[in-house]
Amino acid sequence: MPYTPELKQLIKKVEATRPERVRRKKEGKEMPAMSLEERQAVLDAFHPDCKKTSKRPIGVGVNKGYAISPEIVDTLEAKSRVDPDKVDLTPRFSTDVLVVGGGGAGAAAAIMAREQGAKVLVLTKLRMGDANTMMAEGGIQSASKPHKDSPYYHYLDVLGGGHFKNVPELAEALVADAPETLAWLESLGCMFTKEADGRLLTIHGGGTSRKRMHYAADITGAEIMRTLRDEALNYPEDIRAIDFTSAVELVLNDKGQCAGVVAYNHETEEYFTVRAKAVIMATGGSGRLHIQDFMTTNHYGATGDGLVMGYRAGVELCFLHTVQFHPTGVSFPDQIEGLLLTEKFRGMGANILNIDAEQFVFEREPRDVEAAAFIRECEERKKGIATPSGKVGVWLDSPMIDDLKGPGTVQREFVGKWKLYLRHGIDISKEPMLTYPTLHYQNGGLKIGAKGETSLPGFYAAGEVAGGIHGENRLMGNSLLDVCVFGRRAGEAAAGFAKAGAREGKLNLEHVKKYHQELEKAGLGRDRVSPVLLPDYVNPDVKKYQLTTSYVGTIR
């Protein structure tokens, strides 16, 4: 939907202050960045992580007392979707390695497990590749240029980004495997953007000391995901993928090993058992839990399921006390709300403005600071711009990029977004965009070791579902890298365990029963089940009429 007459009036103000802002920028007179003290103050008061209500201690389980987002705690303080006494534990499928989740980490894991000789089954909630990996635009980091960069400097950058809290062994694995992983993607045929002689083009990302962000135009994640998917599907004898089927619970055996999952067919609504010698959790992030009601950049299936399944089986969680918000998500038009507007807009000079078309924050503060400043402007100073549907936003002045870098720049550099907005009647090379912080990345997750292994034998985790690699804050480009590096590592390790470590044993869900007892004792989770599987966007007016009393379907 194009801008309303009211919004067009406000855009006139933006246009009025633009020539002066462009002139200042051309003269190098930037708005000053905040001092470290100012940054801390705005973070403390306005960053969603720092709000008093933003955390609640978990009431049960191995991390009892650890305070994290209440929306995630809700999923942990919930009963299983199934009655553990009723599940038929006779396996319907048996495999060596079971991969849960067909995103980047899952596909990489499947390919590598097969290479080690394992038979692999992939269960995935939507279709393989309908995942956050597909949506990444910006790029993938790797210290690929020996004359100026090395894993050493990559490591320093990763730690600086993560507030120096990262688990050293994991950060080391990430940066040391990076070149080989990138070369692997290259050999599989990923069309990275290159010079004619094969040299990879690289740019900076937030917090990098060397230009090591590699990209495939502005659809890097899609290029990696569709290539990995194609490769995984290339071995139908060895890798079997079942779409629209979620895992909902881990299954253990009486030797104390992870030995499969309870799966759920979204169409027939059957729950059935898959037996495996090793399980890799690769379910990705949790943006669709809409922490603190924020909109999200994540795909439809990002509901944090892996956290719940692992936690019920006693695997610890870590680094979930921070959540990454991206400052510039779309807040208008509604049809594309929450969608990511890449950092590159601000990198190329677009100012951030309030309702009076005044600059209130330098456009290139770190992500968390920038986001907090937007929230302060709207919540405290009431200088945000209201959208017709009652949301709020600030201006991202994209047209000034053309004024700065020449006509046609916006269309050329941001062709995807330019086309997308045009479909809604907005030309972003002529009209600014309304943006607001959006939920972007789950910084933490299941605790893993350098091979993706967890405290539960036979159970591995890789990708956004795992925590520790990025400490308290992930830098752009390190997540695509992480899913490939740790997906590969977990795939190899799980195949190894399937060969050498796994033991036959009677399958059981005792851990779920015990968890239920603990919930019962604490008086928690009586009215909730999890994992969430899919968000619920059904119109509440329709819901009033959905009166079935005795049956709980996919979501209800």
Next chain:
Amino acid sequence: MEPKVNLIPIHIMGKQYMVPDVLTVMKAMEYAGYQLTRGCGCRGGICGACGIAYRLPNSYKIEVGLACQAMVQPDMYLAVLPFYPNKRGVHDVENLGANVDTFKALYPEVFKCVSCNTCTKSCPMSIEVMDYINAAMRGDVRQAAELSFDCVMCGLCTSRCPAEISHANVAILARRLYGSQVVPRAEHLAKQVKQVKTGKFKEGLAKLKSADLTSLKELYKAREAEPDNAPDEWAPKSNDYL
């Protein structure tokens, strides 16, 4: 002020619902009461999970689009195509030729293309689908790869093709052949991989791993930053740990 809602009729799989005229088809379905389990992935126009086919009143045309991108229109009559059976040739990309024989072997139906251009007209990403199919027929891997680069693999072209071609799979084969065999490999990357394998960076990383917080922060602050506008040849003053 309550936002004013203008309701229009649309027909989802043959049933009429009144929905706000400002919604995408995907959101309109949810407004109507659908809980989507299929036909929804990224919700952002890149995963290709949400193909739809529809007709508008007084038109013989079958239109196609992505539910997360297409806006509702009065009296549109639509079906969701969240899955379309595609043919996929099994191959080993490293041992295939980047030439026409590969397409002949894996996707012979490509050569039955009747040049009707319906694929191109039905592409929600505005890709010149027929042109890249023609490029594949000529063995022009580069052009097939470049023209198809934005493909989201929704399968709408296949659903409309009289020659029954699985375009998206032909396209990804072309891109993988191009990326792995036609474009030169990055030499600097291969060199770095070798250096990592010889253990060149082990010692430096070990130092960092065991460094205390204060010295780590010092090292972090002291690291030399490559300037934004520096050419690729830029090199830091210190060669340490490179």
